[in-house]
Amino acid sequence: MTGDQQPFDSNLAAENERLKRALQTADIGTWEFDPINQIVHLDDRCQQLLGVSVPAVVPYPEVLQHVHPDDRVTLQAAISQALRPECEPPFSIRYRLAEPVNGACWLHSKGKAYFDQQNQPYRLSGITQDVTHEIQTQQQLRDSVERFRSLIEQAPVATALFVGKDLVIELANEPILTLWGKGNSALGKPLAEALPELREQPFLQILNDVYTSGIPYQAVADKCDLLVDGKLRTFYFNFTYKPLFDKQGLVYAIMNMAVDVTDQVLARQKVEASEARLRSVITSAPAAMGLFVGRDLIVDMPNQAFIEIVGKGPDIVGKPLRDVMPELDSQPFLQILDDVFTSGKTYKSFGTQVNIVQHGVMTHNFYNITYSPLFDANGKVYAILDIAIDVTERVIVQQQIEESRLQLLNSFEQSPVAIAIIREPDLTFHMANPFYGDLVGRTPAELVGKPLLEALPELAGQGFDQLLREVIATGVPFTAKEVPVDIVRHDQLATIFVDLTYQPQYESTQEVDGDKSVSGILVVATDVTGQVHSRRAIEESEVRYRALSLELEQQVELRTQELAASNEELAAINEELMAANEELAESNQLFTRSNENLQQFAYIASHDLQEPLRKVQSFGDLLKSKYGDQLGDGIDYLERMQSSANRMSLFIKDLLSFSRISTRRDATELVSLTGIVAIVLADLELVINETNAIIDIDTLPVIKGDKSQLGQLFQNLLSNALKFHRDGVQPRIQVTAREMTASDLPPTVKPARAAKQYQCITISDNGIGFDEKYLDRIFQIFQRLHSKSNYSGTGIGLAICEKVVTNHGGAITASSQPGQGASFSVYLPV
Structure with missing residues (x-):
């Protein structure tokens, strides 16, 4: 190494050291593969990642053993x-380890190959990094995306995912594709392109606002026009636009969930339209109509006729029927309405009496009633339509017609003349009264429903059937006197004579082929057999009469002489009767003077007996106020004395009333019983309020009588009904009136004066009642059925009532059961 190379090598070593520390900090290992010698140089991190401890140089095949076989x-x-x-x-690849090492499952190796001058590789070096967490995160993300996609695709609700500002249809399940009328071809397209019909509707703008603001949007029963199978159709949806956010909190997609409610909306629209039509019908209907909504029967949409029938004014809408008409509690209609609401079945009744308090007055009118259930879109009853038609006048007329029919039938049955009705075909008996049955020797039941000659075969050959058919054919009545008829009576054939009439009965007033249609024959037959036999006997006796006439003339003169003697005797008897009349007149004067003396005595007795009692009561009050503290137990004796004096005073007053009624002459003025009862109720107002009594009074008649005595009559009867009430039970008194004939009177009722018509006034209560075995006692003076400690009174009240009714030529009776109230019936002649 030269001097120039030493600084360079030093710098390179320093740079390599910095690079090594950086790789260690980044948790990255380095490696180098020698393809010629098939060995791999590994740094410490690579050894840790591969799970190789020593040595640092590892044969290539051994390194491959640490890689997952797949x-x-x-x-x-x-x-x-x-x-x-x-x-x-x-070079870049990701792979799995055969066995995880220190939590590492996935590795990512990158590298570069180096070649010599002959392009032969002599080195492949690079780095390796643990990417297990990244791979797992990506896998979880893929799993989440798949689950989200599966959730949308399998959702029972129509669901779609719109991605990006352009609202590209990323996901859409089968239900929403079906609603759109599109297949999978809509996927991947912007919503505006896949459903161009939405451009003229507000939905694209709403989606844009949701994407921009990030605020969800919900709609209920919103209208949407979709192009399905080439046709634009209207739907209604409940839908939601929900924004989805990325990690930065920005909207990246919108999820749309929709429920098709078209059927419900259309059904509701039909119901609303039906209700609108119903409201119009109810408002304009001439009959009384209204709705009762819900199980509580809330009054809704009443028309004017309904409001007038209810009689509580127009402020009844929105209130339960039970609160509007409490008087229905004692009638069956609230239960009937509840049954209609439960069963869903219509209820109808005709000519039904309904008791309604109209403007404070109880009415008893008759109505044709229909309760029709109304159903909602789910087929459940939500209201009841009430239609009521006032048929009171018609019912009254029908009752009168029925009464007339019954009277006619009664007259027919009781007629002393034989009557029958015979109709075609086969001259069949339609009706026959008992007298007709007696005439022909059969009961009406043996005749009715049978042809003439079957019921009375002995008439065959006598010509009556031909005669009946002739009357039917011609419509001309037939009348004949003393017609002989051979008839079987009591199993024997006998000849009778009848006055006979065949009167044609017509089907209607319409003419058929110019003639009235005869439906039957009214047969009227009077048995004159006795008269015929009598006449014949008279004719036979006329001969004998002429023979005896001479003898009779001789006896007349003798008889005249005898009559003259009898006249002298009658003259003597007349003189005796005149003397008797003078004695009767003198007796009448004595009776009149006796009544006057009795009235004077009653006055004196009332005054002279009441005065000492008043002093006893006054001095008793003084003793009680001044010396009450000193009397000790004596105060009880003093109170008993005053109580006895009070009862004695009341007894004298009642006795005086009874005496006056017994001696007073009848008055003949016209008296309104309604007015009399009104005055009595005013006098009893305090007692009525204390007992919280309910009193129902029908319209009462006007009769001839004594106003004062009639006042005492109703005063005693009504005060008794209030006095003898049951503890804990609200007193209920009813006063009714009806007119009846003498023949309709009960057998036990014997009025003091005979008349053709009577007014029956009945006072009924729900009090303690009495045992009817005491009925003969209660109208006697001083008679009581209850102790004085429980009920006050002198036992004279009902005796006064009986005397007043007798003075007016009537009768009074009563009926009762212990604990079940009592009814007093007064019969007054008209």
Whole structure:
């Protein structure tokens, strides 16, 4: 080595040392392969990476044994390629170790080959680095990408990934490709190119804003027009645009998730349109209509007719039906509505009575009602349409018609004349009353439904069937007197005589071929057999009469003389009757004077007996106030004395009332019972409020009578209904009225005066009631069924009621069961 080389070599050694330290700091090992001698020089780091301890020079085949068998051939091929002079890329390869060393699994070797002048390789040197962490990180990233791709592709929801500012469709699963109407050809294209129809819609701008701002976007039931199979169709989606961020926090992609809700939106639109039409129908409908929404039956969309029927004013919308109409709690309609809501089945009723409080007054009208369930898009009931038509007038007319029909049928059944109706075909009996059955010797049941000659075969050959057909054909009535008929009665053939009428009955007032259509024959027959036999007997007796007439004329003169004597006796009897009349007049005067004396005595008794009682009560109050503290136990005796005096005072008042009613003459003025009851309720207002009683009163009639006495009648009956109420039960009293004929009166009711018509007023309560075995006692004076300690009173009230009703020519009775209330019925003649 020359002097000039020493500084250079020194510098090179220093540079090599710095390079070595740098490689060690970077955790990089160096190596050198001698292809001629097939050996490899390894530094310390390479020895650690390969797991070679010593020596530093290792045979090439031995080094290859530390490489994973699957990568060994690849490494050898790369080395062989690097040792070729024509190879341009430098040597670089990644491979696995046969066994991990100190956590190292993957190595990355780089190097360069050196050639001599004959282009023969004599050295391949380079570096080796542990890249296990980098390889694992890349593998995890690839696994994550694959999982993300698989998640998108297998997602049940339509999902796509738009990458970059141009929104390139990187991923799109089958559901979203189906919604777009596109195949896999859309992948890799910008969204605007793959779906050009979106350019006229807001979605591309929304995606651009999400990409720029990084803020997600959500939409519900948003409209979108897509070109599917060459046709532009409208869809509705719930969708989300979610931005995805890289490691630097920048948006690199947007994930789109969408759910097709087109069917739900269209169904909802149909429901909304249906509701709009329904609202229009309800508003303009002449019938009362309204909706009850939800299980709580919230009132919605009531029209004016519905509001008027409910009678609570227009402020009912949004309130539960139970709160709007509490009177329905005691009626079946709330339960029926709940059943309709549960079952989804329509309910209809016709001519149904509904009790409704309209403007503070309880009404009892009749309605045709329809409850129709309304279904949402899921087929569940969400509301009930109520349609109500007021048919009160029609029902009343039908009731009157039915009553008339029943009366007519009753008259038909009870008629003393034999009546039957015979119709085609085959002259069949349609109806027959009992008198007709008696006439022909059969019961009505044996006749009705059978042809004439089958029911009465003995009529064959007598011409009645031909006569009936002639009346049906011509429509001309037939009437005949004393028609002989051979009929089987009591199993024997007998001849009877009848006055017979065949009256045609018409199908309708319309004419058929110019003639009215006869539907049947009304047969009216009167049995005159007795008259015919009597007339014949009279004719036979006329001969005998003429023979006896001479004898009778002789006896007349004798009889005249006897009558003259009888007249003288009658004159004497008349004189005796005149004397008896004078005695009766004197008795009437005495009776009148007796009533006047009784009234005077009642007044004196009332005044003279009440005065000492008032003094007893007054002095008792003074003793109690002044000396109450000194009396000790004596205060109890004083209170008992005052209580007895109070009962005695009440007893005298009731006795005086009873006496006045017994002696007072009937008045004949017209009295409104509605007005009488109103005055009585005003007097009982305090008791009504204390007991929280409910009193329902029908419209009451106007009758002739004594206003004062009728007031006492209803005063006693209503006060008793309030007094005898059950503990813990709200008193409920009902006053009703109805008109009835004398024949409709119960057998036990015997009015004091006979009349054709009577008014029946009934006062019913839900009080303690009584045993009907005491019915004969309760209207007697001083009779009580309950102890004085439990219920106050003198036992005169119902006796006064009975006396008032008798004074007015009527009758009173009662019905009850213990614990189930009582009903008092008053019958007054009209």
